[in-house]
Amino acid sequence: MSNPISDLVLGFQDLVSQVPVLVQPLIVAVAGAVPFVEGEGAAAIGIVGGLHPVVAAIAGAVGNFLCVLVVVLLGARVRTAVVTRGGRTEEPPTARRQKVMRAYERYGTPGVSLLGPLLVPTQITSAALVSTGVPVKTVLVWQAAAIVLWTTAVTLLITGVFAFAG
Template identity: 30%
Template sequence: MLSDIHDYLASIPTFYLCLLLILLSAVPFVEAHITVPLGIMLGVPFPVCCLIGLSANFLSVMLAVKWMKKIKKDTYSFTRMDRAKVLGKRYGVPGLALMGPILGANHISAAAAVLLGASIRSIYFWQLVSISIWGIGTGFLFLHGMSLFKEGSF
């Protein structure tokens, strides 16, 4: 069944696969660290997957930060956000951004940084660093893990 789904998705033109990767990368909890390996698995070249995944994910995080700046700081009620605020006070914006996918989504860590009163420039910078490390890192590991698996070394 999974091979049928993979064969169907691999038969879709690359342009439409790229559009699918853009949409998936912008979704919280899916993000670039999942869509880059997915794109590689579907046959999209690694640099293209990275460019698409990182840019779409970063743009959606930017929108989340802008949205959080507009709402009132006392109106949130979310367990992950409470945990993110505690971690943000302990590790700052860099630690919060780098732990973003572990917290559930980079969007949550960016929103928590806004609630902590961090500057927008530092939030954007560290989110870009985090998304790049996680997206390129998982893609690189998947790409080389897949090649090891195909060679029979694994």
């Protein structure tokens, strides 16, 4: 049985190797926008596909951040619409929301943003944060930091492995 994420990554790697060099960063950026692939996975796709590691990292991070930006802005609008809707009684929080709130209370926005990618995609972390009322600017700043950090770390790791392997 095949893994959908593995199939998707292999598909992106194949596509990167088949398109002209000038288009390759765009493919990597699109890959970075995909949850569970993220900036770090996209950078790996680009590097394996033959892109310079810096170009691959920037493209993957930009694609990841642009997707997070859209999610955060839409999530903030949805939250505003729900909160300002009159006559609505507040429903008890779901188990997932309670889990997010516990993590937020324990680690704050920086911790949830920086550690979140170990468990869930940045898009989901961002939506969860903004849905709880964390300001959009705060979510975007910390998600950008997390994307840059994780994408850089994976890029350096893969580049080091390739240099070591010769």
